[in-house]
Amino acid sequence: MMDPDADLVRSAGAGDAQAASALVRKHLPRMISLARRMLNDAAEAEDVAQEVFLRVWREAPRWKPGGAKFETWMHRVALNQCYDRLRRRREKADPDAGINIADPAPLASEAWLAQQRTVKVGAALAKLPERQRSAIELVHFQELTNIAAAETLEISVEALESLLSRGRRALKVALADVAQDLIGDADGVARL
């Protein structure tokens, strides 16, 4: 299948500023949102996105279509950047760094419940093992196909499905005790 970014990458690699700008505008928001969910830190997420594009500028002049899709490669670079930063956090023995549990402001009860849900779901995601979180990030949030996600993680589709299943199962367990907070939306939410 033709890589939809091939022309842009080739042109950016040849120094075309407009192509570079188009690449940034197309992919930067997704890179930031990926890193923000992986790291729970907006500033670090922007650093990761910037690092990803520095790699893009370095690699673009020698980019060869026909290998991994450019978007897949970018996701892989972004995830590796996140893994590095998460590892450094662990080495500093501060596993919860960046998990900012917001102090609930005096909001209307519905908004407060929604905020609590966001915080709790975010914390549950943050506690997943990195590979499970990455699989959910790529398939659920980045909406990559199963094949592209497996390629990004350099695993088989079966292994991807195993990561996804274990991740989702862990999330359901982690969120079971907040069922009473999660009222208001679908009936099913309360069953979490």
Added chain:
Amino acid sequence: MRKDVPMDRERFDHLLAAYGADFARWPAEDRSAAEAFAAANDDAVSAALAEEQALDTALLSQTVAVDSPELLTARILASQKRQRAGLDWRAVAALAACAVFGVVVGYSGGMLAPPADDEAAYFASAFEAPLYEFDEGEEG
């Protein structure tokens, strides 16, 4: 649907557990069979779908709407220009070095010329390798 894997309850549950209740996330080759299976089946299938739908809904809260931050966009595009400027500068420097080398070789009567077999590697090291290395960690 995959020819070798029929859509039965076991297959349906396996995919549901991995991809959730939104069939748009399921493998393309399984989607239509999964939808038909869900439509034709009983309350137990509906309950399983609802349970996964609940998690999908909860995960929606983590969807981050991100615009391209203008300042960050500008920094990234500036880094591309610096990269290009660096590439151009390196190419000029490498050419100049080769020119100087050629003059030296000419004056020395060819004594310093590398063996013919090494020429490709010589030019590769002169032009290619450094071009992509100068910017390492620049934005750190």
